[in-house]
Amino acid sequence: MRTLVKRHVLTAYAMLALAYLMLPIAVVILFSFNRPAGRFNYVWQEFTLDNWLEWDDVLGIRSAVVTSLQVGVLATLVATVLGTLVALAIVRHEFRSRGATNILVFLPMSTPEIVLGASLLTLFLNLTSVFTLGFWTIFIAHVMFIVSYIVVTVKARLIGFDRHLEEAAMDLGANEWMTFRKVTLPLLAPAIVAAALLGFALSIDDFVITYFNAGGSQTFPVFVWGIARVAVPPQVNVVASAIFIVAIVIALANVFWQHRSARRAQGAV
Amino acid sequence: VPYLLLAPGLFWLAVFFLVPLGFLGYESLQSGIFPNFEFTWEFSNFSDALSDYREQFARSFLYAGIATVAALLLAYPLVYWIAFRAGPWRNLFLLFIVAPFFVSYLIRTLAWLNILADEGPVVGLLRGINVLGEGEGLLFTSLAVIAGITYNFFPFMALPLYVSLEQVDPRLLEAARDLYASPVQAFLRVTLPLSAPGIVAGTLLTFIPAAGDFINAELLGTPKQQMIGNVIQAKFLESLDYPTAASLSFVLMALILAALLVYARIVGTERLTG
Numbered sequence: 273m274r275t276l277v278k279r280h281v282l283t284a285y286a287m288l289a290l291a292y293l294m295l296p297i298a299v300v301i302l303f304s305f306n307r308p309a310g311r312f313n314y315v316w317q318e319f320t321l322d323n324w325l326e327w328d329d330v331l332g333i334r335s336a337v338v339t340s341l342q343v344g345v346l347a348t349l350v351a352t353v354l355g356t357l358v359a360l361a362i363v364r365h366e367f368r369s370r371g372a373t374n375i376l377v378f379l380p381m382s383t384p385e386i387v388l389g390a391s392l393l394t395l396f397l398n399l400t401s402v403f404t405l406g407f408w409t410i411f412i413a414h415v416m417f418i419v420s421y422i423v424v425t426v427k428a429r430l431i432g433f434d435r436h437l438e439e440a441a442m443d444l445g446a447n448e449w450m451t452f453r454k455v456t457l458p459l460l461a462p463a464i465v466a467a468a469l470l471g472f473a474l475s476i477d478d479f480v481i482t483y484f485n486a487g488g489s490q491t492f493p494v495f496v497w498g499i500a501r502v503a504v505p506p507q508v509n510v511v512a513s514a515i516f517i518v519a520i521v522i523a524l525a526n527v528f529w530q531h532r533s534a535r536r537a538q539g540a541v
Numbered sequence: 542v543p544y545l546l547l548a549p550g551l552f553w554l555a556v557f558f559l560v561p562l563g564f565l566g567y568e569s570l571q572s573g574i575f576p577n578f579e580f581t582w583e584f585s586n587f588s589d590a591l592s593d594y595r596e597q598f599a600r601s602f603l604y605a606g607i608a609t610v611a612a613l614l615l616a617y618p619l620v621y622w623i624a625f626r627a628g629p630w631r632n633l634f635l636l637f638i639v640a641p642f643f644v645s646y647l648i649r650t651l652a653w654l655n656i657l658a659d660e661g662p663v664v665g666l667l668r669g670i671n672v673l674g675e676g677e678g679l680l681f682t683s684l685a686v687i688a689g690i691t692y693n694f695f696p697f698m699a700l701p702l703y704v705s706l707e708q709v710d711p712r713l714l715e716a717a718r719d720l721y722a723s724p725v726q727a728f729l730r731v732t733l734p735l736s737a738p739g740i741v742a743g744t745l746l747t748f749i750p751a752a753g754d755f756i757n758a759e760l761l762g763t764p765k766q767q768m769i770g771n772v773i774q775a776k777f778l779e780s781l782d783y784p785t786a787a788s789l790s791f792v793l794m795a796l797i798l799a800a801l802l803v804y805a806r807i808v809g810t811e812r813l814t815g
């Protein structure tokens with residue numbers, strides 16, 4: 273009896289904790305349907321769809337969203353290529369500076385964002401003849417802080433990689449490049465895609481590093497910061513909700529897909 | 542071959558991570574007023590940074606420390622439940638933990654403004670049961686800032702915890718029970734020590750960004766709750782006092798490093814005696 277109660281106490285706690293995690297998300301989505309009375313969207317007034325229908329009715333919000341997407345896609349592409357190559361080198365090859373390489377990859381992840389942003393800004397400010405603050409400095413900053421996460425994600429997959437498959441391809445007469453293209457890359461693809469999605473999410477979400485290096489450009493978080501002290505239009509909630517819904521649908525699809533393939537694998541045995 | 546693969550990625554990290562740290566150091570030893578700074582080996586910047594902003598440094602570490610402990614206590618039972626009780630749907634529940642990341646950091650912090658507002662449900666409830674008096678609120682207090690930090694960095698605590706708890710072999714627990722350990726003893730002697738790597742990793746991943754945070758103090762607090770991140774941000778971007786901002790950044794990194802060393806010692810000795 274006592275263990276039964278205990279078991280349910282733990283389950284009840286877990287549900288409460290999950291509710292706590294979901295609460296702000298629910299509030300963001302709920303208030304995207306609110307018709308606020310003043311400039312701030314903090315008190316529930318009445319239900320409306322207007323904010324969704326006219327999501328770009330706020331000066332600057334559309335260009336900020338576009339900038340966020342552009343930076344996100346470009347930085348993710350570049351960082352994914354760079355990071356995957358580094359991961360391949362670290363796992364596949366012996367070289368003398370491997371320890372130092374690992375540290376260099378790990379350091380940006382364990383440095384407070386504000387230090388990353390501030391130090392990059394001093395670089396740009398000291399080399400004004402080369403760099404102008406704006407879209408490209410945001411891009412440079414994003415690639416810098418995403419690369420490490422890509423390396424770590426792809427590396428995890430490479431470590432569990434069955435190298436016999438590559439040996440088999442080589443035995444069947446494939447050269448190194450063919451083997452890489454036809455065997456290694458397809459097998460790595462899920463990890464690379466997962467890493468890229470993570471990178472994109474990090475890029476879209478980043479505020480601190482971007483804020484330091486944005487100059488006059490605005491990504492969506494920088495835009496929100498700029499207006500948060502003056503007014504928070506419900507359109508901000510609309511964009512945030514839309515990003516959340518797209519992300520959660522992709523993630524859910526992934527979970528169900530994994531669940532199904534796991535069950536299928538079990539069935540095959 | 543390895544150097545060819547490494548070159549582009551490491552070049553990027555070297556030029557846009559290491560070199561900037563060098564520039565930050567160079568900046569921190571300058572003196573003067575914007576835009577006329579001069580490199581003068583101004584080491585007093587560091588001692589000034591520490592003495593002028595001792596309060597904000599102390600608050601940053603206090604808030605980050607409390608938030609880290611709170612996140613650990615909140616996350617551990619939840620992650621334990623997911624790892625041992627959630628069955629085949631573990632990945633789904635794990636997704637719930639990461640879900641806050643899909644809402645922009647600033648916006649989920651702004652959502653706490655709605656939740657903790659004086660007209661909101663939480664304050665209403667607390668006033669109803671007389672925890673808060675009329676006219677007392679939660680927003681713009683230290684509590685609100687710490688709660689915001691706890692929430693925002695919760696996934697950084699939960700994920701490494703999950704990774705280590707998931708690897709605990711349930712047979713070890715059965716063995717402990719067979720040897721007449723009570724559930725509590727089995728937890729304390731088997732599960733908890735085995736999850737120690739997750740606790741350590743989660744603590745670091747939560748504490749480091751929390752100590753440098755300024756969003757929560759800015760949105761959920763008042764100038765009385767300012768952390769060192771707020772000062773660095775304002776010095777860099779508003780008052781354009783780069784030398785002070787740069788030396789503050791360095792002192793922050795040094796203090797975090799020192800905290801990590803102390804932590805490593807404690808964890809290390811505990812493991813030795815445990």
